Amino acid sequence: xxxxxxxxxxxxxxxxxxxxxxxxxxxxxxxxxxxxxxxxxxxxxxxxxxxxxxxxxxxxxxxxxxxxxxxxxxxxxxxxxxxxxxxxxxxxxxxxxxxxxxxxxxxxxxxxxxxxxxxxxxxxxxxxxxxxxxxxxx
Amino acid sequence: xxxxxxxxxxxxxxxxxxxxxxxxxxxxxxxxxxxxxxxxxxxxxxxxxxxxxxxxxxxxxxxxxxxxxxxxxxxxxxxxxxxxxxxxxxxxxxxxxxxxxxxxxxxxxxxxxxxxxxxxxxxxxxxxxxxxxxxxxxxxxxxxxxxxxxxxxxxxxxxxxxxxxxxxxxxxxxxxxxxxxxxxxxxxxxxxxxxxxxxxxxxxxxxxxxxxxxxxxxxxxxxxxxxxxxxxxxxxxxxxxxxxxxxxxxxxxxxxxxxxxxxxxxxxxxxxxxxxxxx
Numbered sequence: 393x394x395x396x397x398x399x400x401x402x403x404x405x406x407x408x409x410x411x412x413x414x415x416x417x418x419x420x421x422x423x424x425x426x427x428x429x430x431x432x433x434x435x436x437x438x439x440x441x442x443x444x445x446x447x448x449x450x451x452x453x454x455x456x457x458x459x460x461x462x463x464x465x466x467x468x469x470x471x472x473x474x475x476x477x478x479x480x481x482x483x484x485x486x487x488x489x490x491x492x493x494x495x496x497x498x499x500x501x502x503x504x505x506x507x508x509x510x511x512x513x514x515x516x517x518x519x520x521x522x523x524x525x526x527x528x529x530x
Numbered sequence: 531x532x533x534x535x536x537x538x539x540x541x542x543x544x545x546x547x548x549x550x551x552x553x554x555x556x557x558x559x560x561x562x563x564x565x566x567x568x569x570x571x572x573x574x575x576x577x578x579x580x581x582x583x584x585x586x587x588x589x590x591x592x593x594x595x596x597x598x599x600x601x602x603x604x605x606x607x608x609x610x611x612x613x614x615x616x617x618x619x620x621x622x623x624x625x626x627x628x629x630x631x632x633x634x635x636x637x638x639x640x641x642x643x644x645x646x647x648x649x650x651x652x653x654x655x656x657x658x659x660x661x662x663x664x665x666x667x668x669x670x671x672x673x674x675x676x677x678x679x680x681x682x683x684x685x686x687x688x689x690x691x692x693x694x695x696x697x698x699x700x701x702x703x704x705x706x707x708x709x710x711x712x713x714x715x716x717x718x719x720x721x722x723x724x725x726x727x728x729x730x731x732x733x734x735x736x737x738x739x740x741x742x743x744x745x746x747x748x749x750x751x752x753x754x755x756x757x758x759x760x761x762x763x764x765x766x767x768x769x770x771x772x773x774x775x776x777x778x779x780x781x782x783x784x785x786x787x788x789x790x791x792x793x794x795x796x797x798x799x800x801x802x803x804x805x806x807x808x809x
Contacts (some may be wrong), residue, residue, distance in 0.1 A: 395631050397715040404686070407758045413729030418685045429595040436591075436613060454749040471727060480726040481683060488615025494544065494713065495797045498730045509731060517722075519735025524762040 408528050415474040425477020428465070431455045432482040435489045444489065474512050532630065532711035535780045536577065536788070538570070539745065539774040540663060542586060542718040543796045544655040547619050550662045551675045552600055563801055566791030567663050573788065574664045579714040581627045583634070583676045583700060585776045586656035586718045587683065589614070592648075598684050599646035601696060602678035603638070603719075605631040605654075608763065612652035621658050622665075626675035628806040629781045630707055643696055653677060663803070673714075682719065682770050691790035694753035697779025700753045705781075713767035717777030719770025720790075722763070723787065732765040733800045739792060740769060742804055745778050746787045752778065766798075777806075783808040 408416040434440045444451040451464045464472040487497035499509035549555045555564040577605040591612040606626045640644050704713050721738040724730050744752035760769045789805040
């Protein structure tokens with residue numbers, strides 16, 4: 393593989409910030425959101441779900457999570473949680489604890505209501521046109 | 531001698547598992563999707579593979595944020611269906627093929643692929659949904675499975691080029707296993723979908739079909755698609771398609787397409803599958 397042109401890591405990572413409405417789960421985000429994601433993962437155990445539901449704030453206080461992230465978790469503000477390093481596969485443990493279907497939870501991150509989002513998917517989904525690059529606008 | 535007789539690429543959307551488990555596969559929403567898999571289900575019933583090497587990704591089920599293996603191979607005797615928050619799927623336990631899996635793991639390491647070895651784990655929809663799509667609802671899965679889990683969540687994920695090369699190395703490993711086994715390799719995940727942020731819901735029929743065309747081609751151009759292209763064109767979770775390249779790499783230069791199907795939508799996702807045989 394020595395003949396392969398080596399990817400410049402800084403260029404590689406910089407391109408990720410050029411995608412509209414998207415938070416690529418980079419190592420930097422994974423580091424930042426580590427305890428958010430580990431908290432979410434803990435909800436896979438029924439006894440933890442029970443304790444969380446009984447007193448969400450008290451359960452969150454057991455984790456090394458910033459106040460800002462705790463507030464975002466309590467508010468189910470998923471876009472903010474993505475900014476704070478949450479990852480959707482981990483956050484989905486919170487969706488299911490809330491009894492929320494995956495797609496409905498995903499729709500809360502868009503500017504659409506759940507029925508509008510559902511209809512967009514039935515109509516063929518969101519077009520990539522104009523959604524590929526912030527700088528390029530294509 | 532063991533041999534790889536076919537490769538399958540397929541989506542593994544969790545909602546398809548729900549459709550099977552709740553008997554909804556013939557309704558208006560799911561009917562066209564399951565119809566697309568009909569030929570493949572009948573073909574699998576005729577082919578009767580002894581083992582499937584099933585390339586998939588774990589969705590924060592067996593692995594948490596602590597340990598992130600890039601390529602991990604399941605070398606255990608059996609695997610249970612994971613509880614992903616709704617209780618485990620009511621599907622049979624997955625039987626491993628520990629002899630073949632350990633042989634592949636050792637061969638890959640000697641071939642410069644530094645694999646992570648897993649003895650015990652639960653397997654989530656990434657692995658059980660493709661089994662349901664190919665085999666329906668049997669009391670026992672009709673083949674053994676070697677799970678091969680790929681990190682496609684935390685960046686950098688492996689390049690398409692590396693995935694293709696891993697497929698080639700898997701083919702060499704299988705060929706050097708002395709037992710006479712009919713082995714298939716499946717690459718799963720995709721196709722275009724984005725599950726997060728304001729751009730969620732992005733689908734790209736044109737790009738997905740171009741990708742399927744490239745898999746059928748007599749060249750390896752598809753291995754050179756960079757991550758940024760998957761991300762821009764197919765959504766943040768479309769990157770799962772690099773796992774199809776492990777399957778494709780294992781089939782050699784020339785392949786024959788046996789089946790291909792594409793449908794939009796299933797939940798947030800474009801559904802596709804392709805069946806290829808080495809030539």
